[in-house]
Amino acid sequence: MTVQPIRLFGDPVLRTPADPVVDFDKELRNLVKDLIETMQDEGGAGLAAPQLGVGLRVFTFDVDDVVGHIVNPVLSFPDEEEQDGPEGCLSIPGIYIDTKRRQNVVANGFNEFGDPVQLVGTGLMARCVQHETDHLDGVLFLDRLDTASRKDAMRQIRSADWYDAAKPPTIKESPHGRSVFGSGLFSSGR
Numbered sequence: 238m239t240v241q242p243i244r245l246f247g248d249p250v251l252r253t254p255a256d257p258v259v260d261f262d263k264e265l266r267n268l269v270k271d272l273i274e275t276m277q278d279e280g281g282a283g284l285a286a287p288q289l290g291v292g293l294r295v296f297t298f299d300v301d302d303v304v305g306h307i308v309n310p311v312l313s314f315p316d317e318e319e320q321d322g323p324e325g326c327l328s329i330p331g332i333y334i335d336t337k338r339r340q341n342v343v344a345n346g347f348n349e350f351g352d353p354v355q356l357v358g359t360g361l362m363a364r365c366v367q368h369e370t371d372h373l374d375g376v377l378f379l380d381r382l383d384t385a386s387r388k389d390a391m392r393q394i395r396s397a398d399w400y401d402a403a404k405p406p407t408i409k410e411s412p413h414g415r416s417v418f419g420s421g422l423f424s425s426g427r
Contacts, residue, residue: 243288251287252375255372255373258309265293265349271289283298283300283366295307296369308348308349312366318340329377336378336382338364339363342358344366
């Protein structure tokens with residue numbers, strides 16, 4: 238287990254959809270350990286493999302003293318209830334913007350050994366699961382913001398000390414926008 242550097246906003250790996258895990262081996266178990274250790278070292282609620290530069294569909298979570306991971310998650314939503322609240326990202330440090338998410342989620346996937354698992358989340362856990370699954374699809378929470386909030390977030394990012402102007406950020410349309418929330422608020426642009 239080793240704390241790894243987290244890729245920051247502007248790194249192309251954060252915009253690349255991750256590949257499904259096909260080998261449930263020691264390498265995957267080491268990745269899960271690295272994800273958990275790095276997430277906890279940074280004080281995060283979740284961390285996805287692409288944030289460590291690994292293009293595989295796996296993420297870890299640490300919400301309300303529940304620590305775990307899920308491989309190849311597939312999400313479903315038992316109802317239409319939404320939540321709106323502050324959301325941040327370890328790849329976009331120091332930026333917190335109110336973001337709409339579904340209140341309840343069910344994630345089906347596998348553990349590090351290939352055994353089927355199901356994670357049922359509400360509130361913060363549901364937010365975390367949706368946020369981390371977005372990372373696996375190359376989507377950032379910024380893509381889920383309305384135009385005014387996105388402009389505010391981009392202004393904050395450009396003034397952050399970690400921001401690298403040589404790697405300009407990109408915002409893309411969320412593939413989940415219309416199916417999850419039924420609106421087109423997630424259009425491209427800054």
